[in-house]
Amino acid sequence: MDLRRVLRSSSVALVGAALLMSGCSSGDGGSAGAESKPAEQPPNSTRTPGGDAEPLRPLQKxxxxxxxxxxEQKLKWRDCDAAGFRCARLTVPLDxxxxxxxxxxxxxxxxxxxxGDGPAIGSLMVNPGGPGGSAIDYLRQAAAVGFPAELRDRYDLVGMDPRGVGRSEPVECLSGREMDRYTRTDQTPDDADEVDALATAYENFAKGCRQRSGGLLEHVSTRDAARDMDVLRAVLGDRKLYYYGASYGTYLGATYAGLFPYRTGRLVLDGAIDPSxxxxxxxxxxxxxxxxxxxxxxxxxxERDDCPxxxxxxxxxxxxLGDLFEKIDRKPLRTGSSRTLTESLAATGVIQAxxxxxxxxxxxxxxxxxxxGNGAGLLALSDAYYERGSDGSYGNIMFANAAVNCADLPPAFSSxxxxxxxxxxxxxxSPVFGRTFAWASLNCAYWQVEPxxxxxxIAAAGAAPxxxxxxxxxxxxxxxxxxxxxGQLRTGRLLTYEGDGHTAFMQGSQCIDAAITDYFVDGDVPPEGTRCE
Known part of the structure; x- marks a missing residue:
């Protein structure tokens, strides 16, 4: 089982650069049929952007x-990577x-x-999403070599793991063995006993987070993380924030713009979340x-001869696919290891892909x-989703994901x-995934801290484009x-990628990459209605 997160983008491991805002994930346990085409909001939709949601008001300047x-603090930089990275610690208030x-x-x-040889434009902060994705890992593994040369030449590239994430006071919840049991829990319960088992799993997960992370859980919201970004901006000597955020990173970036519109520079929000x-x-x-x-x-x-x-x-x-999930639910598959593939793990593997x-x-x-009868391939995909190592240890992305999501919004369901x-x-x-996503939305109901x-x-009136x-x-x-x-952002401009996959930058579209690069380097905003393929 996983906590549906808004996955981080370029690293492609769900939970976002993706998991979603409140739940667990995995696949459906037997619903059959074609996936419906969800309604796409047309550009001229009559829906008011943001609806009746309360506005996010800026903080005092x-x-x-x-x-x-x-x-006003001074960072103490040290060499930490052969590729030219230097590292430091930023001190911020818990509250x-x-x-x-x-x-x-x-x-x-x-x-x-x-x-580059010329003067730098400034610092370009990055965040790959999640919530719970490590900006430092993303920067080293993707941005440093994947970003266009123009960006590497003109910007100091900066990553900060948000509070509760990765190397920054990480949220902790369960041991590796406890996570193994947790991820095997049936997420598409068929009877009252399985419903009780799933609810108990969510409750034990929440209790584990509270016991291991304590008061930190009360201060890991996106608003807190955005305020940390403003402190870092100032300490780096930048008058305004320059930022690339993917998936959940767009929510973090938009929150920053809403709180500090007067210090918002060039922001790219790729794979955006609607905060309303x-x-x-x-x-x-x-x-x-x-x-x-x-x-x-x-x-x-x-269309392929070898399609399973x-x-x-x-x-x-x-x-x-639904029939396969039902078969695995009745009898988990061997994997060539001591672990078997359950329905929930199989579905998570499909979702990862x-x-x-x-x-x-x-x-x-x-x-x-x-x-x-061999579940090894799907288990490997599921392990990648959960960031499970070969030694049975887990990264903290699932823990941070739940902590941030459950802090940011009231739970989708109460029981x-x-x-x-x-x-x-x-x-x-979604006939295939709907049942799983519905039950995944229950997890924050058992959280030990009020949202x-x-x-x-978010209007961010007065911000740069x-x-x-x-x-x-x-x-x-x-x-x-x-x-x-x-539509909500007063100075927001929509750039559309006609394609598949999560997020668009550095995913193979020269049109998208050129538009984003030109924006960061020269401040040029693409014409209204620009669409790339």
């Missing part, structure tokens, strides 16, 4: 006296409303200076995103093997009965979310 020491030297956090920061949606709607709409992704995969698969889902229609492919076309060949092979009343609406959106956030709209990027068949962050965010 003047730095409060009790926060001045944090804004911005009541800062105290007795309650501070030290956040990990990494930077590689601009490599509540947790239930986010989970239901993300279900539609994965329906779109599965349809694209199935349409490609059934047959060569018929997309509807038949969905039925065969929906993030990018690059995984499609691997998924076809894994499904072929599973049909023959198993609420889920049972809504399963039908999820299955209508501090609520749905809101911002670029919002949406992919038309994005599984984790549906295209309509990019439309919604761009």
């Amino acid at each position: 003047k730095i409060p006296a009790d926060l001045a020491p944090y804004y 911005y409303e009541d800062p105290s030297e007795d309650a501070e956090l030290r956040l990990a920061v990494s930077r590689r200076k601009a490599s 949606l509540d947790a239930l709607e986010i989970n239901r709409q993300q279900t539609g995103g994965f329906a779109t992704a599965f349809r694209a995969f199935a349409e490609d698969c059934v 889902l047959g060569t018929g229609s997309v509807q038949q492919a969905g039925k065969r 929906m993030y990018t076309e690059v995984y499609w060949p691997r998924l076809r092979l894994a499904l072929t093997e599973a049909a023959g 198993p009965g609420d889920v049972e009343d809504s399963v039908g609406s999820f299955e209508k959106v 501090t956030g609520s749905p809101h709209r 911002m670029l919002v990027v949406g992919t038309t068949r994005d599984p984790a962050t549906p295209y309509s979310w990019a439309q919604g965010l761009a």
